[in-house]
Amino acid sequence: MVSAPASGTGKTTVMLGLLAALRERGLVVQPFKNGPDYIDPAFHRAASGRESVNLDSWAMPGAMLDGLAGLAEGADLVLAEGSMGLYDGVAAPGACGNGAAADLALRMGWPVVLVIDASGQAQTAAAVAQGLARFRSGLQLAGVILNRVASPRHEALLRAGMEEAGLPVVGALPKRAAIAMPERHLGLVQAEELPALTDLLRAAGDLVREAVDLDALIAAAESAVRPAPPLPIPPPGQRIALARDAAFSFVYPHLLHGWRRAGAEVLPFSPLADQGPDPSADVCWLPGGYPELHGATLARATRFRDGLRGFADRKPVHGECGGYMAMGEAIIDKDGARWPMAGLLGLVTSFEKRKMHLGYRLARLAQGIPGHAPGSSLRGHEFHYSTILAQPDAPLAEVTDATGAPVDETGSTRLQPGGGLSTGTFFHLIAPAP
Template sequence: MLPSGLMISAPASGTGKTTLMLGLLNALTKRGVTVQPFKSGPDYIDPGFHKAAAGRASFNLDSWAMGPGMLGQMVDQAAGADLALAEGSMGLFDGVAHPGETANGASADIAARMGWPVVLMLDVSGQAQSAAASALGFKMMRPDVPLAGVVLNKVASPRHEMLLRLGMDQVGVPVLGALPRRGAVELPERHLGLVQAEEQPKLMALLDAAGDFIAEHMDLDVLIAAAGDTQRPEGHGILPPPPGQRIALARDAAFSFVYPHLLEGWRNQGAEVSFFSPLADEAPDDGADICWLPGGYPELHAGKLAAAETFRTGLQKFAETRPVHGECGGYMAMGEGLVDKEGTRHQMAGILGLETSYEKRKMHLGYRLAQLQSPLPGLTEGARLRGHEFHYSTILSQPDAPLARVLDANGDEVPETGSRRGHATGTFFHLIGGASA
């Protein structure tokens, strides 16, 4: 039995929806409500905060990269919960120009497909009744995306709130909460988004403060009553198979960007996952079938990685006989060298010829469709994979054979083809799904 659900969204990034999401997860959990969190779109940082606030792993829902069958598998994670809450990405209707297997990646697509009404977070700074015009536009934009109501953020005074509510009454949009201008939680950020949950020394105190703030200024019973019945998607698209029976996975502050649904899917399909820390100078488990280096922040730890002799020699030895695969930051760490933002070059593992630099930052962001030009563990040559790329590095040299033909969401080829050398492979995109031939 799947619980009813809601989509937490906003007109744009930076309007406070993460504070609202975390506060709701904390406040509802403290009331004894079992909440299953989700994240709309290709984000691998927010789910860590969701898990800390709700006590349940959070999973991504992506309408561009996941077919309906895979979305159905993701929603099944909510079985046994009392409520499903999904945090949107960017603005509610923001997506790519060309739809993927299901839709264009917008949070609105997930809300429509799942039957989840939208809780819209509105930054009402510098406006009063005019905020109702924005709410009305969101209410009317797509009839298949119902608006449960709005949460007014940065309300300046009781009089300000009264005028805002008057405007919302005129357009028939319920007000689910009004949050005063002074916020409850401020989480530090770096260039790929929030600093990771495990790096927050006072995380639980921040979450408790957010939960108390939200509970004080919202009617949680009205919010729960506004949830819609969950519609489980059916159709094509499944989780990618595990790359091996025993997987050695790098995990520490430099390598942590792995989608929860991949790990869960690998384990559900019978794979065993062991963790090791390159920053602690640990080598991958010699009993593993494959070594997997996720993305993360190798550029922030390049000196330490360069000095990690046990890790580097262990990885080189592993790659002599078994597959090693890296995604984005993991791919960079497998290369010959990495130049940090100060212009200092650091020696990396050298099992691929890749040279990358952060000295002149250039953002690479967007969905990727890749067709493999040679096989990967668990995947055949010709397999079509869907993923997402987000980094600020520049390729100085990528001399090895390309791993795949890679297109962006508009169908244009990108130079980040990935590489293959012997048993070593790497990509700049993070795999999400779509393992079809």
């Protein structure tokens, strides 16, 4: 488990460098991502050549975690990237933990490599690392990677502190702004949006190869993956029309894996290329993404909108977050421009005045969605900056956050004239809840 005391330590850059450097050595490395992040796994896949899967102790029951970890079968090494700080999770436990990276490391028996941002400190970094190592009984610390080291003298002071604390240092990375990951309003940009991604991964791999003791890192790994059959994830239909392009890029890899494992066929189409869903599909699924960045293109995509409306008249369509917004009447972008959407639902959202909505969600469905009957409970995660201006349709679910507090973003449902059901949520489904 590659983790850190906090976000912003350079953990993702280190993770990508490790994946690239180990792959160059000829090792097959299986990446995982702790928690509900949907950006990092695409970078993991580019660096490792293997699909990265989210593992989430708040949303996923233990049997699902064990089964998904079994996807590492055939790999030489597992590297899991933590989220936020090592022990950071929600206050109330969920399916089998609070979502922290430490929960996952303890369950799987994976030793932790701490990435410490050494900027502005010296021996004190060892006190931070020592506190993290001792905070929870049973957690195994494999070593420390010092990041953003300013000079050889700085490195010597850092190493002296770690030696005094009895903590092994497996690497020391100098500051190198050229491989910093670019950011934007929802965190990192998507992997497919970086034309220089290959160069960035090569630079990160070179840096790690020069500055990290890969042999020590490999030696610290434990044989702790216990392959198990994953819990079945009910597909929304036998043939699933899935929107898939730069505007609708986010669907959890474990869902696609589960759908296909259940025998479903996924039929991708691109709204940005003005394509509609395959009429032979049983259901259409519009994932999250960044439709607000492509408002003009989507507004001009008449074949997409007409095809989606025709499909929705008789068959179920479900949208998550960005997909939900695209099913609504309109999206207002950050500049105040209003772009018409599909109009399957009355939702109107605005990015003109941004407001962050972030956190785990537990939903009890008042109306079923494809694959899940009315009354079902679902665990998911919400992260967006849109403001609801209108949400006139019937609420889809009773939604609470991880503490049980009600959430206003209930989703929407509308029966179309031909009998098709249109549904949408602001949260991304992770797993069914008991």
